[in-house]
Amino acid sequence: MSAETDLGGAIKVPVELGDRSYNVWVGPGIHRELHQVIPGDVSRVAVITQAAVAEAGITVDPGVEHRVFITDDDEHIKTLGAVEELCREFAQWGLTRRDAVVAVGGGAVTDLGGFTAAVYHRGIRVVYVSTTLLGQIDASVGGKTGVNLPEGKNLVGAFWQPSAVLCDTEALDTLPTEEMRSGLGEMAKYHFIADADLDSLGMTERIARCVEIKAEVVAADERESGRRAVLNYGHTLAHALEADGGYDLRHGEAVAVGLVYAAELAHRTGRIDAERVDEHHRVVGGYDLPTCLPDGADADALVSLFSRDKKAVDGVTFMLDGPDGIQPVTGLEPAVLRETLEAIR
Ligand code: GLY
Numbered sequence: 001m002s003a004e005t006d007l008g009g010a011i012k013v014p015v016e017l018g019d020r021s022y023n024v025w026v027g028p029g030i031h032r033e034l035h036q037v038i039p040g041d042v043s044r045v046a047v048i049t050q051a052a053v054a055e056a057g058i059t060v061d062p063g064v065e066h067r068v069f070i071t072d073d074d075e076h077i078k079t080l081g082a083v084e085e086l087c088r089e090f091a092q093w094g095l096t097r098r099d100a101v102v103a104v105g106g107g108a109v110t111d112l113g114g115f116t117a118a119v120y121h122r123g124i125r126v127v128y129v130s131t132t133l134l135g136q137i138d139a140s141v142g143g144k145t146g147v148n149l150p151e152g153k154n155l156v157g158a159f160w161q162p163s164a165v166l167c168d169t170e171a172l173d174t175l176p177t178e179e180m181r182s183g184l185g186e187m188a189k190y191h192f193i194a195d196a197d198l199d200s201l202g203m204t205e206r207i208a209r210c211v212e213i214k215a216e217v218v219a220a221d222e223r224e225s226g227r228r229a230v231l232n233y234g235h236t237l238a239h240a241l242e243a244d245g246g247y248d249l250r251h252g253e254a255v256a257v258g259l260v261y262a263a264e265l266a267h268r269t270g271r272i273d274a275e276r277v278d279e280h281h282r283v284v285g286g287y288d289l290p291t292c293l294p295d296g297a298d299a300d301a302l303v304s305l306f307s308r309d310k311k312a313v314d315g316v317t318f319m320l321d322g323p324d325g326i327q328p329v330t331g332l333e334p335a336v337l338r339e340t341l342e343a344i345r
Pocket of ligand 1: 138139
């Protein structure tokens with residue numbers, strides 16, 4: 001791992017993007033070091049967070065004049081209305097382009113805070129203090145920001161890289177089990193993206209390694225014109241299960257089933273051997289995540305939802321494992337997609 005240790009003993013993972021490069025710091029209690037990563041010329045900071053995050057003991061001091069903006073606690077805060085409200089409050093306060101936003105919380109808060117920073121005064125700096133596993137290994141790294149529309153998730157957004165990211169692993173101790181499971185599904189994905197030996201690592205090192213894998217992918221393809229799509233491994237079925245909405249599944253649980261499905265599809269189409277499929281079952285099962293379709297899943301409905309996936313620009317596209325690693329595969333027969341769904345019931 002190229003990561004090095006610094007800043008309160010945390011692990012540093014650089015995200016190399018030329019003059020927009022930044023560091024992700026991973027470690028217990030790292031939110032207390034926030035003042036050290038606020039850019040030196042920033043004089044005021046708008047802290048965006050949720051009451052539940054503060055109640056879990058995560059309050060921050062950016063070391064400069066700041067105001068705290070508390071959003072609702074539910075996951076549906078990612079709206080254009082919330083962006084307008086925050087921007088108006090920033091304007092009334094007099095926040096300028098030289099100032100910064102700090103978003104403290106899970107992926108919903110960092111997506112909202114990042115997008116608000118991206119559009120306020122045509123873009124001000126943003127720092128994330130990420131407090132959930134899902135946020136730490138996915139949302140807070142790579143510069144995707146955005147909000148939802150009634151028509152779909154993340155349909156309005158911008159690529160806007162943060163100035164720094166703090167992933168506080170102490171915050172995970174207070175995370176509800178189902179929220180932790182959501183992150184573990186994404187973590188399982190990283191076992192296959194870089195064929196990483198994550199099994200031998202403790203939690204903090206494992207998070208840092210996942211961030212490092214994502215940072216490498218983002219550095220190679222910031223705007224998702226190619227390689228970055230590998231981060232959607234397992235997500236086509238996951239998005240269909242989530243879009244269907246009839247199943248009581250967290251995002252990570254849906255991704256977990258999606259990973260097993262992708263492996264079974266790759267095997268049926270001759271890309272990987274049975275041993276590699278077993279490896280998917282072992283990794284996903286090792287996180288105590290589901291490897292089968294939820295009860296009552298409607299295979300026909302799921303197959304038709306595959307083509308409505310927001311990422312499906314060229315017909316149904318699956319990211320499938322194979323001799324050249326995980327690659328986009330199009331043109332899979334609906335009958336094969338359906339049979340493979342039946343095989344993982
Ligand atoms: N969550 C996938 C990506 O950041 O590209």
